[in-house]
Amino acid sequence: MKTLVQSIAELAERLGRDVNLMEVCGTHTMVAFRTGLNRLLPESVRLRSGPGCPVCVTDANYIDAAVQLCRRPDVVVATFGDLLRVPGSESSLDRERAAGGNVRIVYSPSDALVLAKECTSKQAVFLGVGFETTAPTVAWSIWRAARDGVRNFSVLCAHKTMPRAMDALLRDQQVRIDGFLCPGHVSVITGAAMYRFLCERYKVPCVISGFEAWDILKSISLLLTQLVEGRAEVEIEYSRSVTEHGNAAAQRLIDEVFEPNDASWRGIGTITGSGLAIRSKYSNFDAAHVLGVTFGESHVNPLCRCGDILRGVSTPLDCRLFGRDCTPAHPIGPCMVSGEGVCAAYYKYEGSAAA
């Protein structure tokens, strides 16, 4: 590993300029901080966290809608634990649950389907949040519910997909990205080919990275090598899991159940074609349709810089709330709530004293 760190230093020196490398995925962010590998990089190589933490980019009005649902006596809301503490405009699912709201934490969307079958007097609503990694598992639960004729299962869908979001960042004049560390488990499903248009259109190198510290350092060295050699290609460092075309069965399921839509990213805004909506043939499993859910205006703290942080424009240290008003115990922005959020990573591993 020492060799790898040395080779990164040599490549950075040959390059002779500052570079911003964006690790898109929240899990990569956490590995970089937890292992301290970010401190092994030369000063000229900066890691910037991207919008790849699904919890962080979920709009506050989605949380508001989920809060309204869990207050209904005819509904039980099933969710991954990650979403529980995310603040909406006025409340969170955690707070609602403490006040008697119907919220259950599940490990898998299939557990939510089991919950529906056990709890027939209520509509079980699964909170469908996540990227391409998670989308096929939710698509499976909808497809299976349809096959089994389950009438009290539905999904409040806010799935998002990566390529259009990465494209939007590269078009953003405020953001400078010299290379992408592409998300590993999204790519297990989608395949590497998905990123090629970014290399061609913007001449930006993309390396799909695994999740060990070694993988990330290796990926950084591959990105720097491309920059030194003036190449912009998709490379797969995580070749033990990622192929050129991905998991065909998972892609078929996504396509069967979902269609692309324009999605709203917290702090970033609406990005064309960056989301997944439930197709009309499965509308009986779309909670928004079945329960008449509407998404209102969301109200978030105007001082919260999560939007700039998710675009790689700012770091948590640029935020006036960070470490003072906004802490893991009392989070204001979603980047402090999520275990994969960059503010939570800074707070835990760089110390609140940094604020």
Added chain:
Amino acid sequence: MCLAVPAVIVGLNGTSATISVEGALREVDVSLIDDPRLGDYVLVHAGFAIHKWDRSEVEELEAIRAATDLPEVLA
């Protein structure tokens, strides 16, 4: 949220499998991977196996973990 963990299939019943993650057992769905078999190493996300590793890929992970000597590098 896109966390996925390596596991080994120790039981199979149709599209349902029992997996072991470092000794902890859990039921997962294996309908997203081709031809699941007992002893296969799989990557598991949200209750689903999403990828099957062959032996050389498992060995690669073991080698990477063995080569990860961060405390020494940091010193």
